[in-house]
Amino acid sequence: MTQTTERPAAAPGAPTGTAPAGPSARIAVLKRDGGVAAFEPAKISAAMRAAFLAVEGQGAGGSSRVRELVDVLTGQVVAALERRYGAGRSVDVEEIQDQVELALMRSGEHRIARSYVLYREEHARLRAAAASLPEPDDASRGAELPQMPGGARIPDLRVTGPDGGQAPLDVDRLRLVIGEACADLDPAVDASAVLAETVRSLYDGITAAELAQAPVLAARSMVETEPDYSRVSARLLLDVLRTEVLTLLAGEPQQASQAQMAERYPAYFADYVRHGVADERLDPRLLDFDLERLGAAIRPERDLDFTYLGLQTLYDRYFLHTRGVRFEMPQAFFLRVAMGLALEEDDREARAVQFYEALSSFDLMTSTPTLFNAGTVRPQLSSCFLTTVDDDLDAIYSGIRDNALLAKFSGGLGNDWTPVRGTGAYIKGTNGESSGIVPFLKVANDTAIAVNQGGKRKGAVCAYLETWHIDVEQFLDLRKNTGDDRRRTHDMNTANWVPDLFLQRVEADGDWTLFSPDEVPDLHDLYGAAFKDRYEHYEAEAAAGRIAVSRTVRAKDLWRRMLTMLFETGHPWITFKDACNLRSPQQHAGVVHSSNLCTEITLNTSRDEVAVCNLASVNLAQHVGPDGLDEEKLRATVRTAVRMLDDVIDINLYTIPQAENSNRKHRPVGLGLMGFQDALFTLGLPYASEAAVEFAGTSMEAISHAAISASADLAEERGAYASFPGSLWSQGVMPHDSVARVAEARGGDLDQPVVERQDWASLRERVQRTGVRNSNIMAIAPTATISNIVGVSQSIEPQYRNLYVKANMSGDFTVVSTSLVRALKERGLWDDVMVSDLKYYDGSLGAVDRVPADLKALYATAFEVDPHWLVRAGSRRQVWIDQAQSLNLYVLEPNGRTLDELYRAAWRQGLKTTYYLRSSSRTHVEKSTLKGTDGRLNAVAVAPAAAAVPAVPAAVAPPVTAAPTAVAAVVPTGAPQPAACSIDDPECEACQ
Structure with missing residues (x-):
């Protein structure tokens, strides 16, 4: 929608368009303290808008009428000053303010001009008063009891107690x-x-x-x-x-x-x-x-x-x-x-x-189930449970029952549904045909809703399916809002478990064959070269007519549909089977068949073993200073964290025996991190920079080395975990050593550099000699809730916005970047006008002229950072992690080509999993003031499309790299934002 605004007549020779954005080289400003500074028209605009705010309220500062009027008037002031003073001359601050008054009066804005005059007089009075007073004693600041402004008296009121009686306030x-x-x-x-x-x-x-x-x-x-x-x-x-x-x-x-x-x-x-x-x-x-x-x-x-x-x-x-x-x-x-x-x-x-x-x-925080239940009479402390659902009716309903029991005390679930036969497959017991996995997934979905964890939050589950399953196309549609609702799972998360061979077929524009697992049962347990050989064997069998249920599709077409559904519904997520298995330290003991609810856990599952993981996160913001990472403190924190997590295994309440047997045998834990963005702020590193990518790797390497050392300490004290012999650990293969196995399996098609900085040689020798206490040690969870408790940015996420309203199960909360406010205050830029600007531009600094470029780069918001930077940082971290990470990807304007390149980059750079795809929502920060409300915030207001986050500053542009041939665009730009992709899904916290 185009909006026209009547503009005031411009002074002769004055510009009629947008006010100059940068400093003027022709005029110098003589400051009140005698110094000289560059003339900045943006400061004039800010002063005028402050006057409008004072007279017309907060909403005026962000209105199109005021912004356009201020631009014109600023142009008039600049033109008048340049005519009067010309190049090389200094103009007094008071003269500039006189010109602002004149411009406001000539435009007919008499009330605004009067407010501006009063503003000048009040600040002159305050400057005079401040000059006559001694500096305040900082030690006594805030110690005195507050008084009512202007000496006003608090009225005599009575307070009604719970019993109905009244007493004076x-x-x-x-x-x-x-x-x-x-x-x-x-x-x-x-x-x-x-x-x-x-x-x-x-x-x-x-x-x-x-x-x-x-x-x-x-x-x-x-x-x-x-x-x-x-x-x-x-x-x-x-x-x-x-x-x-x-x-x-x-x-x-x-x-x-x-x-x-x-x-x-x-x-x-x-x-x-x-x-x-x-x-x-x-x-x-x-x-x-x-x-x-x-x-x-x-x-x-x-x-x-x-x-x-x-x-x-x-x-x-x-x-x-x-x-x-x-x-x-x-x-x-x-x-x-x-x-x-x-x-x-x-x-x-x-x-x-x-x-x-x-x-x-706040140096570290355990996960929500541990915080809920530690020290209570029902200490279910584990965060994540992974199960495999076998292919018979008893196993299917046992699996759904297990979901209910595991979810009861706050566990998040990942279910591997690949073994269940597909639609049309023969059922010997009834001499009939299978209805496939979708009807059972519907039951699992409804079970998750029924078990709401005592009202604390809904049960949460994610279903995984391998890309070759005959029902994969129906699986992709599960989260759609159209179609037969009996074949939709609106509350269940879903994820694709993608083998490397499929993406290789996509890049080669080859065919892809879908099978029912009852006819190709060994594919479920194979990966790498063994999977490729067996899969091609079954393709030949199908071509010869010796497999009853199969279908051949173009690999690119299926990939297009996967990406389209990912954008339209937020699901299924993209996770990579081969990287998870080829780098698993427990290859000798089983197969990783899926990840968990939040895609950071990669543990073996089978009919007899339910994988369990116990989580905690180091607050990275507490372990950095302006000079870098405090490795000594970090090592001490990690040592404590690993010990706490290992204790969970022995104390934990297990609701099903398969979980207890698995957890005590393998003893996996998942130590992650949060506050990564806060750490970057402290270090002054923009997320979209080579330095931030480097820090992602070095900080994770330090955590990894410390965590493995801590687990080795526990092995010396308590003994190695039972299935240690034969593991990669026992062979001296550290997490980063296993990267070479993926590269070998892909014929060298892997872009994931490995550079050692810690002393890994002695740690390898020690681990081989003494063992480690835990089969798996690291995983980066989303931490959405525990990071709220600690007051830092969640997990490894870029900052969502610098000012926004966050909604979760506790209500709506105004969130302002403390670090940004501190930086703006240091430069004299934090005021009501800046608050209004942040609201108007939905928490982004990109279009605020008076903010310097270095701050725009440092405080770029999630949708201003090209997602390839997130992938690159994730790739560097993944080198050192024996499990995976919950990696959200933010794409401002998704389309088929963008998503194709992004997810293939994630695969090629060695990520094991990805999590939510976040696209910019259609609702934004309330543009009017929050002052004067009762605190029950009006969270969002529908914004016009033109008010979307502005263009990314050049400082945060991604590196230019050669991308593989892209699949043609298939995702419609501007499609409705799915609710499941909100920045903070309050219903999905089991890993947090």
Whole structure:
């Protein structure tokens, strides 16, 4: 839709188009301090728009009318100054501001001009006042109780208690709680403003519950202007939690400030454990710990480290409760998890303190099932379960039953359905024909919905199918919103398990034959050269008419359909069978038949073995500084993490015997990472850069070396895992050594460089000599939820947007890039106009003229980073990982050629799996202000197509590489964005 706007008449000789974007070389600005700076028209535009914002509200700053008008007026000011001063002369700041006033008046914008005049006068007054005052004492900042602005008085109000009785509002406590919450944060945090906004929402007779929430919502509404208000909101929510917890344990109303709670924490902790055991929530063995010693180890100040999103997530779904009333404070939560993991340790208290320190400092975080259940009476701590569904009715329904039992306590599921015979295959027992896998997948889908994990979240499952299965085309359609709904699985994830031979046929434009597995049963267990030989044998058999159920298709056509469905429905994902198996350390013990719910686990499965994996993630942001990676700290964190994960195996509650047998025999764990984007911000490395790709490899190599060393330490202490003999580990083959096996199988067609920086020679020798404790050690999970808790970017993801509203099961949350705000403040660029710009451009800096190019490159958002950079970084990481990684791919404008090149690049560069394909959504950040709301945010507003993320800055363009011949475009640009591809799917958290 084209929109026209009436423009004011331009001054003679003034430009009528867009205002100049960059500094003017003809004019210099004489600053108030006597210095000289380049003249920047973008600053004039920002000042004008600030005046419009002040008069017309936040919505004005992002309107097309205002933007076009400001561009014209800026052009007029520039032209007037250039006529008057010409080249080489300096112009005073006040003269520039005079010209802005004149331009506003001539355009007829008298109210805006008046606001601009008042703005100048107020800032002149503030400059004069600041010059006469001493510098504030930073040590005392935030210590005083907030006052109402202008000396206003808080009205006399009464508060209605739970019993219906009323009491006067405790004004002093309200001021104390807000003052504590705002202390020691960014100077821009204004406790008086939070107090005023809180008072604005109060009324006579307000309930105690509403009063407790009022400051939280007041601070929450300010997050977009200063990210530290998120921490203020979290601290105010802490006060709600303290009251809830202490009242329950005391049996009568109790309150405590943060300072008071710090003193009470040790005694509270002992009461908490006793109550939890009596309430049959906590394992009675926790009473055997030295509770006084553990209580003394608690760090109360760490309660203040949460963002609002993190603490609200814990409050809603993680903290233990008695019939909806919580009795678990944050540090008790972390210590409970630590104690639960230390139950089998020799010195339980010392290990519990070690684990607690790692968790509560946010150096690492275990996965959601471990956080939910460690230390409780039902300690199901594992994240992922992988199963193979065999080809008979009893096995099929046993597999669906196993799904229900495994999902009950928060497990995420990956099911290998390839063995189940396809449509039209002969059934000897009934002398009939099979209906194929789709009807059974429908039952599995509905089972996942029925088992909702106690209301905490839906069951989650992913079905895998090999590309040669006769039902693969029906499998591709499972997530479509059209067609027979009885043959659709709207809630089940799906993934293609793709052999190398298929992609080789695509590149050769060859044929591809589909079979029913009952006639070609050995294909399921073969990979590499053995698969190729046997597959070609079956093709010859089919051509000779000796196979009853088969069909030949053009490989490119099937590949096109796979990519089309991936774009249209978000499924099935693309995962690579041969890379997963050729690099598996457990080749001697079985076959990897699928990945898991989130595509990072690659473990063997069979009818008798259900693979289990236990996850944790290192917070990489906590292990980097401006000078690089702190390898010593990283090694210590990894050592603790691997020990915790190994303990999970022995403590875990197993709901089916096949899972327990497999897990105790092989003892796999999956250590990953999160906060990768935050680490890049600290290092000043744009995601789309060679340096970031290099860092992805070096940081993962350091984690890999430390994790394998830690597992070898445990092997010396506790013994190697039972199936160690014959493994790649026992042969001295480290994860990166196995890359050569993939290259050999593909005839050298692999673009995945390997460069050693750590001391691998001595580690190889040690592992061969002593063994490792765990068959598999590393896997990078999505971490969407635990990264929210910690307050860092999830997993290895690029930053989604610099300002957006995040929706999950705890509600809607304004998310602002703290790192970006800090950088903009350092350059004097963070103001209301910048907030408006970020909303208007949906969290992107690309089109904001006054932001320097280096910041645009560093803070490029996910859809501004060419996805080939994500593949290259993933490839470098994959070298060092014995399992896989949950790698999302972001494509701004998908089409067939783009997706074909991207996924073939992922295959050729040695990735084992890929996860979601994310395309830019049709909804964006609310363009109007969030200030003045009650905190229940209006998450998104439909935006015109023209408001999509702007063009990628040149600084983040991908390297030009020769791409293979592309399949013709088949995916329609502009198709509806599938709900399953939202940036944060709150229903899919089993691995997180």
